[in-house]
Amino acid sequence: GAGVSQSPRYKVAKRGQDVALRCDPISGHVSLFWYQQALGQGPEFLTYFQNEAQLDKSGLPSDRFFAERPEGSVSTLKIQRTQQEDSAVYLCASSSTPPGGFTDTQYFGPGTRLTVL
Amino acid sequence: ILNVEQSPQSLHVQEGDSTNFTCSFPSSNFYALHWYRWETAKSPEALFVMTLNGDEKKKGRISATLNTKEGYSYLYIKGSQPEDSATYLCASSSGTYKYIFGTGTRLKVLA
Numbered sequence: 762g763a764g765v766s767q768s769p770r771y772k773v774a775k776r777g778q779d780v781a782l783r784c785d786p787i788s789g790h791v792s793l794f795w796y797q798q799a800l801g802q803g804p805e806f807l808t809y810f811q812n813e814a815q816l817d818k819s820g821l822p823s824d825r826f827f828a829e830r831p832e833g834s835v836s837t838l839k840i841q842r843t844q845q846e847d848s849a850v851y852l853c854a855s856s857s858t859p860p861g862g863f864t865d866t867q868y869f870g871p872g873t874r875l876t877v878l
Numbered sequence: 879i880l881n882v883e884q885s886p887q888s889l890h891v892q893e894g895d896s897t898n899f900t901c902s903f904p905s906s907n908f909y910a911l912h913w914y915r916w917e918t919a920k921s922p923e924a925l926f927v928m929t930l931n932g933d934e935k936k937k938g939r940i941s942a943t944l945n946t947k948e949g950y951s952y953l954y955i956k957g958s959q960p961e962d963s964a965t966y967l968c969a970s971s972s973g974t975y976k977y978i979f980g981t982g983t984r985l986k987v988l989a
Contacts (some may be wrong), residue, residue: 801981803969803980806977854976866924867924869909869922870921871919
């Protein structure tokens with residue numbers, strides 16, 4: 762079946778622009794995660810949704826970052842007034858995890874590479 | 879160990895060689911260890927999830943072991959092929975949904 766998809770795959774933004782990154786999780790997956798991977802680093806947790814509820818946004822680096830999943834499927838990560846330090850690969854993952862089943866595998870999309878000039 | 883660490887950072891091997899890499903993770907509050915293979919321009923592919931001390935998992939020519947008491951996991955590739963070239967990521971989850979990733983081992987298999 763279809764995996765996790767993300768769009769766009771590449772995004773170049775001028776400093777100060779707003780960007781929106783989209784994630785289409787695997788159909789029926791309850792949990793959705795966003796990660797940020799800076800150059801030379803491993804992916805770092807940003808936020809977690811269970812259905813449409815954003816249960817954890819502790820990893821969002823600033824209030825310029827905002828994520829939503831209004832209908833419990835597609836999610837959008839929005840970055841306002843982009844800065845050069847926002848340049849990274851943004852990964853989305855989904856999991857069929859029911860509450861408490863945290864050994865379930867997270868399935869990742871290919872990522873969006875954001876470059877802020 | 880406070881973070882997840884992987885070594886080596888990068889590795890070049892000849893086709894047919896066997897190789898292995900290490901993932902070190904905090905042994906306190908351990909819950910699960912995940913291995914992923916990430917080829918350029920593709921999605922990270924889940925290889926293994928391991929939870930029990932002494933676990934050994936195998937998928938084709940790739941296998942992994944887990945030592946939760948000392949906080950490490952080894953990934954082995956037997957008879958490396960060019961298509962094994964990828965970044966191999968490990969991630970630890972300590973009883974939550976948050977994966978803590980290492981920085982990965984970049985493997986290049988030379989034909």
